Amino acid sequence: MTGVPARVDLVEPLGQELLIYASAGGQELTARVxxxxxxxxxxxxxxxxxxxxxxxxxxxxxxRLPTPRSPLPTPPRR
Known part of the structure; x- marks a missing residue:
């Protein structure tokens, strides 16, 4: 498992889960926990x-950006 140090900006309880909005290195992150x-x-x-x-x-x-597990499809060549 990988980890990113971050600071919590907002916590949104949604019953079965929490959404944690955080910031790290100038980037906004959202975690579902x-x-x-x-x-x-x-x-x-x-x-x-x-x-x-x-x-x-x-x-x-x-x-959505491509990830190693789910690359975005390549447009067909003409």
Whole structure:
């Protein structure tokens, strides 16, 4: 498992899970975690994640970025 040190900006409880909005190195991160996870605004945390479960998005377009497990399809050649 990989981890990223981050600071919690917002915690959103959603019943079956929590969304943790955090920042790390000028980047915004969102983590979906179990409701029992301790998370408070301003807390420095290590966000651990399985790289195969990672979803990354382009900050300008909002488009999903390719990952090693699910590359985006290549347009057909003409």
């Amino acid at each position: 179990a409701p029992g996870v301790r998370a408070e605004v301003g807390l420095d945390v290590l966000l651990g994640f399985d790289p195969e479960q990672l979803h990354a998005f382009d900050p300008d377009s909002g488009e």
